[in-house]
Amino acid sequence: MNVRIKDENGKYIEIPTVVERRKNLTIILNRQAELRLKVPSGISCKDVQEFLLSNRNWILDTISKGRTISNIRSRTELKSGDMQPLFGSYYPIHLLNEGDSIRFGNEFYINRDFRWERRELFRKFYSEALQEYISGKIGNYSEKMGCHYKDFTVVKSLSKWGSCDHENRVEFSFLLAMCRPEAINYIIVHELVHTKIKSHGKRFHEELEKYVNRWREERKYLNGNYLIFRAYSGY
Numbered sequence: 001m002n003v004r005i006k007d008e009n010g011k012y013i014e015i016p017t018v019v020e021r022r023k024n025l026t027i028i029l030n031r032q033a034e035l036r037l038k039v040p041s042g043i044s045c046k047d048v049q050e051f052l053l054s055n056r057n058w059i060l061d062t063i064s065k066g067r068t069i070s071n072i073r074s075r076t077e078l079k080s081g082d083m084q085p086l087f088g089s090y091y092p093i094h095l096l097n098e099g100d101s102i103r104f105g106n107e108f109y110i111n112r113d114f115r116w117e118r119r120e121l122f123r124k125f126y127s128e129a130l131q132e133y134i135s136g137k138i139g140n141y142s143e144k145m146g147c148h149y150k151d152f153t154v155v156k157s158l159s160k161w162g163s164c165d166h167e168n169r170v171e172f173s174f175l176l177a178m179c180r181p182e183a184i185n186y187i188i189v190h191e192l193v194h195t196k197i198k199s200h201g202k203r204f205h206e207e208l209e210k211y212v213n214r215w216r217e218e219r220k221y222l223n224g225n226y227l228i229f230r231a232y233s234g235y
């Protein structure tokens with residue numbers, strides 16, 4: 001079953017549906033940023049229609065987010081004026097005829113010769129920026145929290161914001177450099193809590209909450225922006 005909804009311009013958008021064992025209807029962008037309507041098996045057309053009507057704004061927001069993501073993804077060559085995120089804000093790209101491959105100073109100054117190398121250029125840039133940011137934070141946090149991590153590295157992970165192994169080595173995804181500082185701090189603290197408590201149980205969240213009381217908002221922000229930031233990374 002495919003359903004359709006009229007967008008702001010009166011154009012019909014087809015939404016492919018996925019039938020699942022679930023209680024409620026929901027609309028999502030999958031990992032490929034494609035729109036999907038998830039429906040419980042045996043649902044009636046009337047229920048689907050009602051869902052579409054009563055959640056119209058949310059659905060249109062999700063459609064527009066999907067479009068934003070495919071626009072960002074379709075960029076191959078960097079252009080002056082394109083925006084790019086850093087630590088939760090967006091800054092314009094400015095192509096120059098000479099100089100460093102990439103340099104930041106309230107704008108991303110990029111040597112024109114590197115305009116096709118968006119992925120590698122930004123991956124290196126974000127990794128270094130995040131390394132510096134975390135270096136300035138992690139010592140204080142771990143002291144305050146009384147935990148011992150072995151070392152930390154910034155990695156090219158696209159599937160996890162951070163991780164902590166059994167030897168208490170912590171890793172952070174370079175994608176975090178695009179996120180707002182509060183969200184990065186949440187991930188730093190999250191991984192540091194793992195040096196003491198490995199699983200995500202009640203005790204884990206109690207400990208987390210001592211240092212980041214808005215962790216739920218930060219988690220929501222990270223989940224809500226993942227596909228967008230990933231698109232900006234070019235990966």
Ligand SMILES: [Zn+2]
Pocket residue numbers: 190194200
């Ligand atoms: Zn965790």
